[in-house]
Amino acid sequence: MSREIEILKILENNSRISSNEIAEMLNMDVQEVEDIIKKYEDDGVILKYKTLINWEKAGVEEVYAIIDVRVNLSREKGYDDIAKRIAKFPEVHAVRLVSGEYDFQVVVKGKSLKDISFFIAEKISTIPEVRDTNTHFLLRTYKEEGALLFEDEEDRRLAIVP
């Protein structure tokens, strides 16, 4: 693995880590690490520094829904055009073109089930190219972005082993 990729992996796992710490881990100069990060930021490889929060644990209610969307394509409107139109709504968390029965998988975030229902009915379903939708409300998340959202095993090792 190249050092550049290593830096990305470390940052992906912990965006708050300092360049100093990364330099220590990879046996590099701090300046060198900072230059690489800056370059990736400028090139749009690093898009955003994000924190993964277990909102349920924080006592904040959020409602997510996954919407399968089937569309009609025309000579003027391809997948990219429709996807971009859907992606621009702030309620939309993710848009993915997928294989299978439906064309897009759209993840929508709202304050309540009602909120999301209105959004789908009024904003998504009314797009002329949208043929039909199938909505799954998210009841509970167990794993997100590779992190487990439940208590995992504790360290059972002895304190000392020769």
Next chain:
Amino acid sequence: MKKTGGLQLSRERLNKRVRELKPSGIRRFFELIIGRDDVISLGVGEPDFPVPWRIREEMIYSLEKGITSYTSNYGLLELREAIAEYYRRFEVDVSEENVLITTGVSEGIDLALRAVVNPGDTVIVPEPVYVSYSPLAYLTGAGVVTVSTCPGFKITYEDLVKYKDRNVKVLMLNYPNNPTGVSYTRKELEELADAVLELDCLVISDEIYAELSYSFKHVSIASLNGMEDRTIILNGFSKGFAMTGMRVGYAIAPDDILEGMVKIHQYSMLCAPVTAQVGALEALRNGEDELEMMRAEYIRRRNFFIRRLREMFDVVMPDGAFYAFPDVSSTGLSGMEFAERLLMEKNVAVVPGDAFGECGANHVRCAYAVSMEKLRLAVDRMKEFVESL
């Protein structure tokens, strides 16, 4: 057990060599640690990762399918084939017929020594070294010669050929090494191979940390010219695949030696646990990504930890495994005193170096198989301790 009050046996009850065997050097230290809360332990020679889930899943599934019986004494054929295939990566050309599945490398060491050593033979053990080599060699009736490798921790051709007239039967090797982390390059191993040929002896090569080799690619001494027929390779799944509690390892040896080892194994262990063998097979087939992830993490920890330790002590750069073996004599304390006081005053546990042989007395073994956060905290506390002296 209840005492019967019957007549005492008129002879010594215990075997002479067992009586003479010294208990592990860290027993007293172990007692100190029991009952202390919030200790950051760098004393554990065990990955801090659990067994990768895909391996656990395979073992659970095998239990559900009722795969719970004995296997052949040699172990599952598929696993032996996979191991032979795997060792071809290290340029050791073997077939499954040269592979025996053992209950961890610990059993492998015992089997290998018992299979080849006669009372009166000499076994050379370079120190510092993992705690069980010398006692197990001693139990075979051998004369055990420990050779200090301090301060660089590598044994050389010159160190070995001195023992040419000592009826040396076995040289014990362990690289990357526990407790020092050092390993041997191809060139260094070629020199050792020359010495082995001069001594006309065998090598028991414990390569349990082969996958955790960072500075250079691991070379098996068995792959060197003339050594395939003189080497017993021991390896297992505890360290690379974090499967310590599964107790599954293996030996690769020339036909006649393997047959000898199987004889002992079939009368003592019979076979390694089948569930663990199923897990081991999954590890070899599909565990490469998890292994790579763990290895990358150990390298990061090593780089960080050694840099910080070098602010305080002389430390040889570990080439692999997950141990650092700093020389703490600059503090004016022995390894034992240092470890005891560090534990009592700063709640950080490290292992006194003399547990791994006399020449380690000025050292302590620190295992960096803990999270970066804990490692940082431990080394900060260590620094405070050293500055307080």
